[in-house]
Ligand code: GUN
């Protein structure tokens with residue numbers, strides 16, 4: 001292996017919602033450490049002069065391609081790949097009719113492993129190199145993900161102890177045993193994953209909170225995705241001891257010790273004032289999944305559109321996720337495009353591609369707690385990068401927003417995003 005790799009390309013280095021370095025005639029310098037490459041330098045082409053005489057240098061030419069950091073998906077269900085192509089309906093009906101029967105198939109370990117292998121290929125193919133992931137109720141769905149996925153993944157088995165079909169339910173004891181066993185095995189990479197409060201009882205959720213404190217991992221669940229889900233969850237808990245007076249969905253999780261800065265709640269479309277206050281107070285993050293929430297005609301569940309401006313006004317942390325299989329495609333590029341287009345449609349100009357890229361890379365890295373090592377090309381970070389399909393950019397293109405606009409304009413159908421990734425480097429090695 002070469003000590004140095006020099007990659008020519010059009011570099012996009014996200015910094016914040018509004019700022020992304022764009023170096024049109026750029027170069028990235030990777031340096032090999034003990035077993036992986038890190039970003040040693042980047043800049044304009046003249047930087048080549050400083051490195052071209054290095055012994056053991058490999059030059060890779062992607063001059064006509066945008067190069068972005070490895071994409072991170074803040075919310076996806078790897079066991080729902082086959083659900084993506086099934087009919088969409090409102091959330092609760094869709095879970096009952098399509099999602100839960102599909103997840104039940106993962107009871108078979110052999111099937112589970114072969115699906116994980118296939119899904120791992122899909123992630124790489126689409127430039128996703130990490131994220132927060134839901135398995136099924138079965139422990140081997142977590143084992144298989146850790147075994148096959150290449151990247152920075154945080155995975156949990158969904159906990160389902162009530163209001164679930166008999167073919168996809170566990171006892172409290174089984175759920176607690178899995179929490180203990182898998183958190184001890186995967187430590188910080190294990191995610192305590194109550195599916196959502198309607199299907200996970202308070203005792204198991206409280207045990208999850210204890211387990212998370214011990215293993216210092218993440219917690220993930222769903223929150224305020226649809227209105228009838230909120231009505232349902234409140235009606236369930238108001239009949240349970242200690243919850244008679246709950247006034248918000250978030251308060252149920254809060255009373256079980258599940259909110260905090262290591263917690264990622266999916267969706268949060270219909271947050272009440274009290275929800276918002278609790279999320280803010282506890283510094284809980286939201287995973288916004290625009291393709292999943294999009295109208296049924298656009299292959300989503302039609303849940304609504306997350307109000308990111310309101311969230312930001314309340315200083316909530318949030319990032320983007322695909323929510324496979326309610327979201328129809330693995331591609332985070334598709335998610336970014338949907339975020340921009342849905343918001344532009346309602347006149348929300350703050351929803352730029354630059355913002356979408358930041359919320360699919362560096363911001364997600366921050367929420368996952370891995371931004372010291374990944375999320376953008378800051379020096380010393382691991383060399384995780386995605387080379388996009390070649391693109392001719394005219395001389396007038398000077399900003400990240402213009403460049404990204406050109407890239408997305410050139411994609412004619414959503415299915416094309418999968419082919420819009422040319423090469424993927426993980427820790428400096430091509431894995432695509
Ligand atoms: N709420 C509870 N389970 C799920 C799920 O699998 N997908 C989505 N989108 N919402 C959920």
Ligand code: FE
Nearest residue numbers: 075077266323
């Ligand atoms: Fe989800």
